[in-house]
Amino acid sequence: MSGVTAPRSLLLGAASLDIYLGRDLVLPGGGVLNMAWHLRDEADPWHLLTRVGEDRLAVFLEFLGGHGIAYSAASIVGRGASASIDIEIRPDLQPHMDNFVEGLWASYRSTAAEERLIAGARRLHLVLVEGAIRELDRLWASGLTAGPEVSADFLGFRHYTVDRFARTMRAVDVGFVGWPGAIDDPVVAGLRGVAHDLGRLVIVTLGSRGVQVFDGRPGGEDRFVPVVPVEVRGTTVGCGDAFVAAFLRAWRRSPDVLAAVEAGKVAGAQATAWRRPLPDEAYGPAAAEALRAADDAATTG
Numbered sequence: 001m002s003g004v005t006a007p008r009s010l011l012l013g014a015a016s017l018d019i020y021l022g023r024d025l026v027l028p029g030g031g032v033l034n035m036a037w038h039l040r041d042e043a044d045p046w047h048l049l050t051r052v053g054e055d056r057l058a059v060f061l062e063f064l065g066g067h068g069i070a071y072s073a074a075s076i077v078g079r080g081a082s083a084s085i086d087i088e089i090r091p092d093l094q095p096h097m098d099n100f101v102e103g104l105w106a107s108y109r110s111t112a113a114e115e116r117l118i119a120g121a122r123r124l125h126l127v128l129v130e131g132a133i134r135e136l137d138r139l140w141a142s143g144l145t146a147g148p149e150v151s152a153d154f155l156g157f158r159h160y161t162v163d164r165f166a167r168t169m170r171a172v173d174v175g176f177v178g179w180p181g182a183i184d185d186p187v188v189a190g191l192r193g194v195a196h197d198l199g200r201l202v203i204v205t206l207g208s209r210g211v212q213v214f215d216g217r218p219g220g221e222d223r224f225v226p227v228v229p230v231e232v233r234g235t236t237v238g239c240g241d242a243f244v245a246a247f248l249r250a251w252r253r254s255p256d257v258l259a260a261v262e263a264g265k266v267a268g269a270q271a272t273a274w275r276r277p278l279p280d281e282a283y284g285p286a287a288a289e290a291l292r293a294a295d296d297a298a299t300t301g
Contacts, residue, residue, distance in 0.1 A: 080103055090298065123149050245267065
């Protein structure tokens with residue numbers, strides 16, 4: 001990158017099309033795109049590594065350009081269809097998401113230029129859908145993740161068992177798990193075991209029930225951080241992305257785990273006011289108006 005300062009912080013994952021069933025509405029989505037929006041105003045910008053298809057390309061480029069999100073223009077468009085997910089707005093205005101299609105992420109692989117960015121970065125954060133999981137395995141085996149601090153969002157753990165979690169955590173320094181089950185589930189104990197066996201930091205978010213910190217690093221201490229429940233005026237669908245983004249923002253400034261968790265708690269609570277993963281205004285005026293119309297239509301049948 002002659003004459004250009006290489007980005008120090010990278011986001012890697014699948015940007016996807018959010019297809020609203022029964023409505024002529026398709027929006028940019030995917031956890032990594034939501035993360036990029038949350039981190040868009042950082043003084044030290046985060047750089048997005050993703051791949052989308054030529055279908056509905058403007059949906060992504062207008063979003064990225066409108067928010068000034070840095071991305072690798074030379075490699076963002078690939079051969080094949082973009083990843084996508086179907087969304088139905090129910091009469092209670094809660095979104096039901098189903099039928100995730102990997103599209104070109106079924107064969108995703110970083111380009112040589114992207115690999116150079118990864119090797120030279122200070123931080124790499126991944127949102128672990130299957131294509132990103134496979135790519136992280138490959139990058140780790142190739143030694144390309146030896147330089148940056150690697151963090152990863154394991155989402156609701158639906159892609160994982162404890163054994164697979166342990167394999168992926170070999171390449172990860174800080175792991176986030178949005179755990180939907182009981183805190184005394186044996187899987188949670190398994191997450192703690194992995195954190196301490198590998199010397200890693202694992203943050204388990206439990207929604208309004210609290211946040212469990214498993215800190216297996218030298219001198220680390222496990223902590224349970226309570227959460228004060230708030231009224232959900234929208235949905236909880238974007239809370240995980242908001243929490244992780246705020247955690248990483250604070251973590252980049254100070255290695256204080258509890259301070260980063262507190263920042264994440266505040267952001268996660270704020271996201272309960274939204275009916276989508278991001279505030280409607282994030283998608284632009286026309287989309288915001290269409291979303292309000294879709295909500296109205298859903299409540300009137």
